[in-house]
Amino acid sequence: MLDQSEGYVTADGRQIGGVLMEMKNITLKFGGVTAISDISFDIHEGEIRAIIGPNGAGKSSMLNVISGFYTPTIGEVWYKGAQRPAMKPYEVARMGVARTFQNIALFEGMTVLDNVMTGRLTHMKAGIGAQALWWGKAQREEIENREIVEKVIDFLEIQNIRKTPVGRLPYGLKKRVELARALAAEPSLLLLDEPMAGMNVEEKEDMSRFILDVNDEFGTTIALIEHDMGVVMDLSDRVVVMDYGRKIGDGTPDEVRNNQDVIDAYLGVAH
Amino acid sequence: MLKDIFVTPFADMFSAPDFLLQVLWEGLVSGVLYALIALGFVLIFRSSRIFNFAQGIMVVFAALTLVGLHSFGIPAWISVVLTLGVMFVLAVSIERVVLRPLVGQPDIILFMATIGITLFLIGFGEIIFGGENKVMISEELGIPTGDTVLEPWGGLLILQHLDMTVVVVAVALVGGLLAFLNYTQMGRAIRALGDDHQAALSVGISLQTVWVLVWFIAGIIALVTGIAWGARAGVSFALEVIAYKALPVLMLGGLESITGAIIGGLLIGILEKLFEIYWGQPLLGGNTETWFAFVLALIVLLFRPQGLFGERIIERV
Numbered sequence: 001m002l003d004q005s006e007g008y009v010t011a012d013g014r015q016i017g018g019v020l021m022e023m024k025n026i027t028l029k030f031g032g033v034t035a036i037s038d039i040s041f042d043i044h045e046g047e048i049r050a051i052i053g054p055n056g057a058g059k060s061s062m063l064n065v066i067s068g069f070y071t072p073t074i075g076e077v078w079y080k081g082a083q084r085p086a087m088k089p090y091e092v093a094r095m096g097v098a099r100t101f102q103n104i105a106l107f108e109g110m111t112v113l114d115n116v117m118t119g120r121l122t123h124m125k126a127g128i129g130a131q132a133l134w135w136g137k138a139q140r141e142e143i144e145n146r147e148i149v150e151k152v153i154d155f156l157e158i159q160n161i162r163k164t165p166v167g168r169l170p171y172g173l174k175k176r177v178e179l180a181r182a183l184a185a186e187p188s189l190l191l192l193d194e195p196m197a198g199m200n201v202e203e204k205e206d207m208s209r210f211i212l213d214v215n216d217e218f219g220t221t222i223a224l225i226e227h228d229m230g231v232v233m234d235l236s237d238r239v240v241v242m243d244y245g246r247k248i249g250d251g252t253p254d255e256v257r258n259n260q261d262v263i264d265a266y267l268g269v270a271h
Numbered sequence: 272m273l274k275d276i277f278v279t280p281f282a283d284m285f286s287a288p289d290f291l292l293q294v295l296w297e298g299l300v301s302g303v304l305y306a307l308i309a310l311g312f313v314l315i316f317r318s319s320r321i322f323n324f325a326q327g328i329m330v331v332f333a334a335l336t337l338v339g340l341h342s343f344g345i346p347a348w349i350s351v352v353l354t355l356g357v358m359f360v361l362a363v364s365i366e367r368v369v370l371r372p373l374v375g376q377p378d379i380i381l382f383m384a385t386i387g388i389t390l391f392l393i394g395f396g397e398i399i400f401g402g403e404n405k406v407m408i409s410e411e412l413g414i415p416t417g418d419t420v421l422e423p424w425g426g427l428l429i430l431q432h433l434d435m436t437v438v439v440v441a442v443a444l445v446g447g448l449l450a451f452l453n454y455t456q457m458g459r460a461i462r463a464l465g466d467d468h469q470a471a472l473s474v475g476i477s478l479q480t481v482w483v484l485v486w487f488i489a490g491i492i493a494l495v496t497g498i499a500w501g502a503r504a505g506v507s508f509a510l511e512v513i514a515y516k517a518l519p520v521l522m523l524g525g526l527e528s529i530t531g532a533i534i535g536g537l538l539i540g541i542l543e544k545l546f547e548i549y550w551g552q553p554l555l556g557g558n559t560e561t562w563f564a565f566v567l568a569l570i571v572l573l574f575r576p577q578g579l580f581g582e583r584i585i586e587r588v
Binding site: 067069088089090091093094098099101105106107108109110114115117118119120121122124128131132138141142145181182185 | 447451454455456457458459460462463465466467469470471472473474475476477478484527
């Protein structure tokens with residue numbers, strides 16, 4: 001194993017930074033059901049970290065813990081070197097954690113542009129009064145935000161649908177708009193919940209390319225959940241494998257691939 | 272009989288176009304106020320799925336507070352600012368005391384909670400300001416009282432300065448709100464919250480902040496309508512009725528559509544006036560304005576169940 005406390009170099013030679021987020025002994029219970037039991041792992045700055053596992057393994061629950069939608073029953077979440085207290089999702093978002101959803105959560109009635117603009121809400125500083133009067137700081141901010149948003153829109157190649165209401169878009173494009181909205185927040189940590197679920201091969205390839213480009217171009221740290229083993233192995237630097245709420249593997253794609261527990265979980269063995 | 276319905280009214284309209292203009296103008300004045308109030312309903316509904324039954328009493332409460340503060344010897348404009356402060360405190364209290372504990376409850380519970388707010392404000396308003404009718408301090412606020420007489424086609428068209436002021440202020444407020452909703456981050460947050468709570472949380476929108484904001488906007492709307500309507504009809508608890516005039520507007524325009532609220536408001540304002548003058552008074556003995564809007568809305572719903580601007584709901588099976 002590599003010593004990963006202070007960063008490491010990936011197989012393809014990229015330098016990965018220190019620990020950005022660390023989950024320590026996370027347990028999450030809903031009544032009598034234990035969704036996650038005693039899982040620890042970390043996410044380094046600049047890496048693409050995947051969480052995989054069969055259905056019901058607790059992957060989405062873990063993502064929801066990271067993004068503040070769930071508060072762990074036991075365990076600590078460390079972010080940027082400090083323990084994070086229990087927080088509301090919008091507070092977590094304001095600390096630089098952006099996310100997408102498994103079942104696409106966009107603002108259907110609003111245009112693509114407006115949707116992506118909402119991604120900038122975490123950077124809003126001007127007061128409501130100033131905004132109401134379209135005054136000074138508010139006006140400058142709106143223009144600044146707009147520039148960043150346009151850059152993201154260009155980057156994800158959705159210029160031609162900027163003014164289209166999101167409700168009218170096909171599934172694959174919606175996923176991309178959702179990614180755009182998360183990117184517009186210029187997040188320190190980008191969480192993707194099954195970014196390729198329900199896509200055809202071509203759409204999957206596009207999405208993979210965008211994920212790699214985002215990581216490459218902006219140096220964004222990405223944690224993603226995915227079903228499709230092949231995609232995950234190609235994309236990610238390190239992989240956490242979950243099964244029945246427990247962690248059964250953690251390491252580079254090659255290490256994970258050869259892990260007997262992981263093979264059992266995916267292929268199934270008599271317990 | 273058929274002639275009275277289908278011929279005479281239109282003949283009257285053409286023979287006295289100046290009077291028709293007068294009727295349209297008066298309809299427009301009511302219409303902008305309906306639109307404004309409907310907008311208050313729509314904003315709250317979009318961001319929290321609550322049908323705010325208390326909108327009407329908020330109009331009364333705002334008007335009473337304004338008049339009450341002035342009666343303590345506070346100058347009119349300072350009273351307006353203070354009343355806005357009171358409406359803000361009201362918005363914060365409603366969010367804290369009523370909405371926050373009820374988050375996640377079925378919509379009907381929240382709706383009933385707004386009925387509770389209504390009853391509370393009626394009692395509270397009476398205790399503090401008394402139940403007797405009061406006069407709106409329109410003169411002190413500098414609202415002009417005279418009128419302008421125009422003579423189109425040699426006829427007569429009287430434009431009350433009060434009405435003109437109401438139209439200007441209401442149009443400015445509606446326009447300002449639209450710009451706020453469409454071109455500012457906070458406005459986007461309000462619209463976003465209505466579409467998807469989860470997604471809104473994930474981009475850093477705080478439910479609480481947005482709720483306080485929309486209730487405060489509803490408060491501002493209540494104050495403006497309270498002043499406008501109170502200046503004509505006096506300030507009493509009967510003012511509440513104006514808010515219920517917004518109900519058919521919402522049936523027509525849809526509870527979620529901002530454009531629908533505005534166009535629906537104007538349509539109803541104008542059509543109910545036309546109906547009253549040309550059909551109601553000669554054929555039905557008048558006083559049709561109290562119910563015409565509802566009948567109109569129901570007829571429209573027969574043909575377009577989603578309202579004029581609502582999205583057609585297609586159930587996928």
